[in-house]
Amino acid sequence: MNAHNAPTDAELLARTPSDPDAFAAFYRRHVRTVLAYVAGRAAADEVGDLVSEVFAAALVHRRRFDPARGTGAAWLIGIAQHKIADARRRGAVELKLYRRLGATRVAAVPASDEIDGVDLLDVLPDDQRRAVALRVVADRSYAQIAAEETVSAQTARKRVSRGLAALRARNQEEKQ
Secondary structure, three states: OOOOOOOOHHHHHHHOOOOHHHHHHHHHHHHHHHHHHHHOOOOHHHHHHHHHHHHHHHHHOHHHOOHHHOOHHHHHHHHHHHHHHHHHHHHHHHHHHHHHHOOOOOOOOOOOOEEOOEEHHHHOOHHHHHHHHHHHHOOOOHHHHHHHHOOOHHHHHHHHHHHHHHHHHHHHHHHO
16 A cells, blocks of 8 residues: 555556455546546547446456556546547448438437347348448458458449448338
């Protein structure tokens, strides 16, 4: 323990496996800092989830904390930066999917990608579903899709195009 009888961040993280209250103390010590940091950089509806992800990652990777490299707060802010960047990438992929579908309303896709209780891509034949998922969700090139699906790049393009056209048509039907 340090001179003030309060355990250091390193001590709390080291005790965590045998003492769950140790991580709770670490959390209480830093949650306001992480919350303020995330709230200033992320969409309001994502803040709670992102803060939770930061502390979940800290718990899982607690052995990576090195007090010689900085404070616990700085370490958590580093994790938060990565989580925010990941959230932005996910949002960009979701926006890209809506645009490619010709959707008029831009909103977050539910986490399970369910719309009206039906998995968005499940309406497609397997080859088109995989191709669309690889192109739009995984952001793979047509050459990469072709290699993964063991088809030509032209076939990969056709599958993506046909899948997106089918989804676009379904979206138009639902609007009417």
